[in-house]
Amino acid sequence: MKINRRDFLKWAVAASVALNLDLDMDKLNIVLAADTDPPVIWLEGSTCAGCTISFLNVTKPTTVDNVLTTKISLKYNAAVSAKSGESAMQAIDKAASTYKGQFILVVEGAIPTAANGEYCILGEVNNDPLTMKEAVLKYGPMAKYVVAAGTCASFGGISATAPNTPQCSSAESVLKGTSVPIVNLPSCPVNPTILVQTLLDLILTGVPSLTTNKTPTKYYEATIHSTCPRKGTTEGKIGETGCLGGVGCNGPKTSAYCVSSKWNNGINWCIGTNSPCIGCANPTFPTNPLLSSGASPTASPTSTNSSNTPTATPTKTATPTSTKTGAPTSTKTASPTKTPAPTVTTKPSAT
């Protein structure tokens, strides 16, 4: 769809006002000069597809139909694209070549790096399978920006949890050494408001201010606990309305936007269901145990649950340790010296 210049400008001005930004007319004109909506290519690696589904759930700054028809030109997304097979793969390649240096590459999921990346194949080009790793290495440097949507793409996340046989890695670590700017948008799944607004920010004003984790400062600077409405309230157990710090809530060590934006059009959020934050936006997610204070829901010595008939010793908690540091982060990224296990037969080189 050709962009309607007037509509685009109108929207751009409104977005800039809403974001309290100065409108950069030069950048806007570059976007408009492309004579198309700003192109986006979305690749799925080792993922549950939850970030795609979350993207479909967006309501702010606008709904997904509006995003797709008037804001960006989504050249490829495996869940949405009409055509299967080689023509799907050609669509990716054509878009990347045509819009080299202009498009945004969205990476969903982690990138398996063991065995030359063969734990994740995107599709075939000329009967030759293209791995996610190859695709990110090929198209990442051609992109203007890379957006890591969700915790797996940002930090490895669930996909990179030990034992991590496929040696899943983040987009940033796979693209290490290249100069393409990367923005990480962790949480599981990605917060759709943050995703869409960041795409628009990149198009309109360039890379926003980032934290050391390469996450946009405006969304990830503060911990959930710092503005949690339950901060300072009486401690509660799971299923109760109170501060959940005593049952392992990760809010104090998790930087995310949940308190302000909540989820699903602002309907609710995890703590709103009397369930502790599991720290899904953290570089260390998922820690072992997830509820890492050691005071898991099993811990209360005053349990009145009569229908539950455990064989447990009454004072022991079910969590193996009460560490506050969670899982070791060394399993998060593939060590180049580590032997891939199990060994996978290498396909003929794709190059």
Add this chain to the structure above:
Amino acid sequence: MATTIVLDPVTRIEGHLKVSVVLDSNNTVTSAKSTGNLYRDFENILLKRPPIDAAFITQRICGVCPVSHAVASVKAIENAAGFKPSLKAVLMRNLIQGADFIQSNILHFYHLAALDFIKGPQMSPWAPGYNQDIRLNDSQNSTFVTNYVTALTIRRKAHEMGAILAGKLPHVSSVLPGGVTTSPTSSDISTFKTYLNEISSFITGTYKNDANTLASIYNDYYKIGKGYGNLISYGVFDLDASGNKKLFSSGVHTNSSDVTLNTSKIIENVKYSWYTSSSKQNPADGTTTPSPGKSGAYSWMKAPRYSGMPHETGSLARAWVNGDYKKGISVMDRMMARYLETEKIATNMKTWINEIGTGSGGYTEFKSPDSGSGFGLTEAGRGALGHWISISGATTSKYQIVTPTCWNASPKDDSGNFGPIEKALIGTKVANTEQPVELLRIVHSFDPCLACAVHVISPEGEELSKFIIQ
């Protein structure tokens, strides 16, 4: 001269799927293979963790049916503890799972499957698309496209409705061993009902009309893609605290007769799968030892069988086993059964939301056992889902997951029987090998979810070079 069609990737599914078929000189499919293209190590990720972690982590198997994984997981953990949740917990789980079923079924019909039958908007990401065997006239097609967009809104609202009790979707916070942690207010219940009414109107109006339109225009698809005709359902939506009575009952339809589900008859085959772990094991005893390059194997999906036979699972199996729909087994029967269950679920949610009441009572403080084992069976949108857990030393010592797509997209079993999707493809005539929409219609009718297929899936090794058809 045989020719091969390779569809890699199959888009408009969840996850990474490749389908290859061999055609004879009449362009009729004589053999088929389905291959997953992503390996995830989920069952090993869960080990040496507190069992409760599985309730959160297994949801991340699938962003489309996370609630079903949460439910299967908490049922398995509760089963190991000998615990039964309250009726309020059961009904709140139904409402959350029901909301996710509705969004999933609407997503499937409009956004995953429809583009095999209609022309999408002529822009990315809908173009390039298919123009083979598009039978709708311009006006019908235009209505469909409009409804495609409306359906985006309705499925989003189904998730918003679910999040009232679930915290967020995908990936809920409130479904834990012990029940559902949410304490709904009267305002929450009222908001839920408002959403449900709007969504129900869409289902019984727009969705119903569009399903009927497709079914009448493509009525030859009532005779295409049957497969074996064997069906299995674990049952879903408990109607009492015991879990014995369900909205969709469990059961099996094998060789034209209906039988009671007996989980000990579920056996996983691995002869044609890239595993060296023992074949023919029940999931409770099964292990997962990957062995890429294993001689003779062509897929990383295991091949679950019931009484030794391949079985299809999903909306049609649920409807059939429950006696709701027994007209036939085909592409279009699957589409119609999926519509009918969506309507049925929404109708029953109107009852459940009136029964849950406000405030606490949905969650009972829960302690996982230090040792024990259990299983949890439920249904995801695309079929039967089971989790099996063993606990020792207060942590998970074994976890096995059998997902619906393991049933549907499985490879051949040890006896050489094709998997259900493979079988459904065989015998199909392809009019235009450049645009094999017939194959896509069949594959999509199963709503395959490769994200879900967990240990199913495989790095492709040498099988590609071996997969040469002369």
